[in-house]
Amino acid sequence: xxxxxxxxxxxxxxxxxxxxxxxxxxxxxxxxxxxxxxxxxxxxxxxxxxxxxxxxxxxxxxxxxxxxxxxxxxxxxxxxxxxxxxxxxxxxxxxxxxxxxxxxxxxxxxxxxxxxxxxxxxxxxxxxxxxxxxxxxxxxxxxxxxxxxxxxx
Amino acid sequence: xxxxxxxxxxxxxxxxxxxxxxxxxxxxxxxxxxxxxxxxxxxxxxxxxxxxxxxxxxxxxxxxxxxxxxxxxxxxxxxxxxxxxxxxxxxxxxxxxxxxxxxxxxxxxxxxxxxxxxxxxxxxxxxxxxxxxxxxxxxxxxxxxxxxxxxxxxxxxxxxxxxxxxxxxxxxxxxxxxxxxxxxxxxxxxxxxxxxxxxxxxxxxxxxxxxxxxxxxxxxxxxxxxxxxxxxxxxxxxxxxxxxxxxxxxxxxxxxxxxxxxxxxxxxxxxxxxxxxxxxxxxxxxxxxxxxxxxxxxxxxxxxxxxxxxxxxxxxxxxxxxxxxxxxxxxxxxxxxxxxxxxxxxxxxxxxxxxxxxxxxxxxxxxxxxxxxxxxxxxxxxxxxxxxxxxxxxxxxxxxxxxxxxxxxxxxxxxxxxxxxxxxxxxxxxxxxxxxxxxxxxxxxxxxxxxxxxxxxxxxxxxxxxxxxxxxxxxxxxxxxxxxxxxxxxxxxxxxxxxxxxxxxxxxxxxxxxxxxx
Numbered sequence: 001x002x003x004x005x006x007x008x009x010x011x012x013x014x015x016x017x018x019x020x021x022x023x024x025x026x027x028x029x030x031x032x033x034x035x036x037x038x039x040x041x042x043x044x045x046x047x048x049x050x051x052x053x054x055x056x057x058x059x060x061x062x063x064x065x066x067x068x069x070x071x072x073x074x075x076x077x078x079x080x081x082x083x084x085x086x087x088x089x090x091x092x093x094x095x096x097x098x099x100x101x102x103x104x105x106x107x108x109x110x111x112x113x114x115x116x117x118x119x120x121x122x123x124x125x126x127x128x129x130x131x132x133x134x135x136x137x138x139x140x141x142x143x144x145x146x147x148x149x150x151x152x153x
Numbered sequence: 154x155x156x157x158x159x160x161x162x163x164x165x166x167x168x169x170x171x172x173x174x175x176x177x178x179x180x181x182x183x184x185x186x187x188x189x190x191x192x193x194x195x196x197x198x199x200x201x202x203x204x205x206x207x208x209x210x211x212x213x214x215x216x217x218x219x220x221x222x223x224x225x226x227x228x229x230x231x232x233x234x235x236x237x238x239x240x241x242x243x244x245x246x247x248x249x250x251x252x253x254x255x256x257x258x259x260x261x262x263x264x265x266x267x268x269x270x271x272x273x274x275x276x277x278x279x280x281x282x283x284x285x286x287x288x289x290x291x292x293x294x295x296x297x298x299x300x301x302x303x304x305x306x307x308x309x310x311x312x313x314x315x316x317x318x319x320x321x322x323x324x325x326x327x328x329x330x331x332x333x334x335x336x337x338x339x340x341x342x343x344x345x346x347x348x349x350x351x352x353x354x355x356x357x358x359x360x361x362x363x364x365x366x367x368x369x370x371x372x373x374x375x376x377x378x379x380x381x382x383x384x385x386x387x388x389x390x391x392x393x394x395x396x397x398x399x400x401x402x403x404x405x406x407x408x409x410x411x412x413x414x415x416x417x418x419x420x421x422x423x424x425x426x427x428x429x430x431x432x433x434x435x436x437x438x439x440x441x442x443x444x445x446x447x448x449x450x451x452x453x454x455x456x457x458x459x460x461x462x463x464x465x466x467x468x469x470x471x472x473x474x475x476x477x478x479x480x481x482x483x484x485x486x487x488x489x490x491x492x493x494x495x496x497x498x499x500x501x502x503x504x505x506x507x508x509x510x511x512x513x514x515x516x517x518x519x520x521x522x523x524x525x526x527x528x529x530x531x532x533x534x535x536x537x538x539x540x541x542x543x544x545x546x547x548x549x550x551x552x553x554x555x556x557x558x559x560x561x562x563x564x565x566x567x568x569x570x571x572x573x574x575x576x577x578x579x580x581x582x583x584x585x586x587x588x589x590x591x592x593x594x595x596x597x598x599x600x601x602x603x604x605x606x607x608x609x610x611x612x613x614x615x616x617x618x619x620x621x622x623x624x625x626x627x628x629x630x631x632x633x634x635x636x637x638x639x640x641x642x643x644x645x646x647x648x649x650x651x652x653x654x655x656x657x658x659x660x661x662x663x664x665x666x667x668x669x670x671x
Contacts, residue, residue: 054538055531055532055533055538056531056533056538056539057531061529061531061539061540062658063529066521066525068518068519068520068521070518089660091518091519091520093519099459100459119458119459119565120458121459121460121461122458122565122663123510123546123651123663123665124519124525124661124662124663125663126520126660126661127660128574128659
């Protein structure tokens with residue numbers, strides 16, 4: 001341990017007010033989670049993250065489907081998927097050896113929908129997607145021959 | 154020598170100052186002779202005189218720093234000393250051992266008597282030499298800090314990080330006393346040294362060094378965990394303090410006249426002041442001020458995705474540092490992300506990128522049990538209004554040695570505040586669970602019952618480390634510790650889980666780094 005001498009520098013400035021609790025929950029995001037949340041969110045506009053919210057029944061919590069694709073050197077596995085319309089969580093197991101994966105989602109006949117950068121070295125990761133009925137192609141930006149056809153009914 | 158052994162036959166007694174068997178200084182009396190020996194690199198240089206127990210009653214080996222000479226001296230009364238031999242100090246004297254020995258060898262003396270030594274002293278010089286000149290290493294950076302905390306304006310700490318794989322030793326080119334951490338005034342018109350990391354301080358590769366304010370109501374996180382059985386107390390303490398929203402810089406010298414950009418190792422400061430001094434005490438345009446409000450907050454270097462745990466150092470404070478608080482609050486108009494201070498010292502666990510995190514069951518994807526488990530049970534009191542997500546992995550000890558302390562630091566997480574469509578996740582403490590039907594042959598072989606698929610395994614829970622208290626749950630920079638009932642042997646593995654409460658559902662990311670100690 002080393003003890004240093006006093007250093008008479010500080011000019012305290014303690015006149016500030018405490019604003020730490022003035023936090024807005026992002027209502028737009030909360031609105032489409034569940035009906036219960038939608039009603040509550042409009043009441044509490046200044047939620048602190050420590051505040052307990054009303055309990056939500058398990059049946060009311062939207063349990064999103066998980067859709068996991070594996071990417072290998074040969075491309076996506078599976079290469080074709082059929083699923084219902086609506087929201088789901090997309091995960092990718094990257095076993096391709098390619099360090100950086102960027103997914104490109106396109107709607108057949110309509111073109112580009114969005115790009116999704118798969119975070120490198122994530123311990124876990126999932127991307128929420130909300131697809132309407134139609135056919136989609138998922139490719140990797142630098143490997144356009146890697147393709148997964150997603151049919152949404 | 155209060156009493157020497159008999160001088161007949163193969164008996165002797167001696168004083169030795171030794172680095173090792175090839176490098177030592179020796180005064181030895183025996184067989185009516187007294188010997189003064191300088192052994193350097195196995196080469197013997199000695200002088201021998203006839204022994205007189207009264208004339209040579211007191212012995213002294215003295216090192217003169219200015220001439221770097223070693224003198225072998227004797228005295229009859231302990232006051233008047235006579236130099237019997239001199240030699241050049243040709244090996245390191247920074248870690249020598251002292252031996253006082255006596256013994257009889259062979260059969261030449263059946264009654265050697267007893268030796269008595271008294272008044273052994275090790276006297277350090279009152280005028281140490283300046284440290285040797287060197288080319289200082291440049292890998293030490295400021296990795297986390299705050300100029301105020303929950304305890305008030307003195308609740309400060311500054312954490313440094315050796316951003317290299319090799320240990321560094323603090324040294325200076327100008328032979329000043331070490332590396333100075335200086336702070337500027339709030340108005341940017343002056344600056345002064347707050348403390349000096351002394352020359353000779355060794356900081357391990359990827360290790361940390363912690364300086365804390367020891368003033369009343371000062372550093373409040375001394376009970377945050379560090380090494381096995383130790384906490385994050387300061388490696389160096391200082392008093393006084395740093396002004397809110399000012400700036401600090403680490404220089405590779407303690408000579409304030411050399412506080413220049415060329416001698417600056419790192420700096421971090423705030424916007425709001427302009428001029429040469431504020432510019433010297435920040436990198437880039439600086440951080441947004443946070444006012445003068447007490448809070449459990451911290452500034453910590455961002456660890457980018459895919460960096461292997463290496464913090465960002467682009468010489469731009471605003472992009473290199475994250476502003477975190479345990480309530481995700483807004484301070485002085487600057488918004489924080491949910492997270493916690495996590496000060497680390499010389500004894501804290503070190504990032505081990507060689508410890509991989511594998512799926513508990515690699516025969517299924519990462520998004521399904523047992524690798525990821527979604528529980529829809531609402532538990533608002535524990536920051537889990539929308540249930541929990543348990544992420545489970547098998548951590549393998551590839552460090553090559555046993556691990557006694559293991560924890561995980563969150564370096565990336567979608568957490569409060571988040572936009573719509575993004576999950577708001579809060580790290581929680583969890584307990585061990587047993588899972589069955591694991592079909593991964595490697596997991597079963599190392600941890601399963603039976604040792605072949607399908608097997609059952611235990612997944613250890615992790616504990617959110619406190620202080621600070623994190624009533625909103627853990628976020629960025631929070632650490633989750635796993636209790637090791639016994640050291641994790643080299644090559645062994647352990648299943649662990651990280652439990653995350655959900656306050657909002659959506660896309661999510663979760664990044665951790667492994668920190669461990671042998």
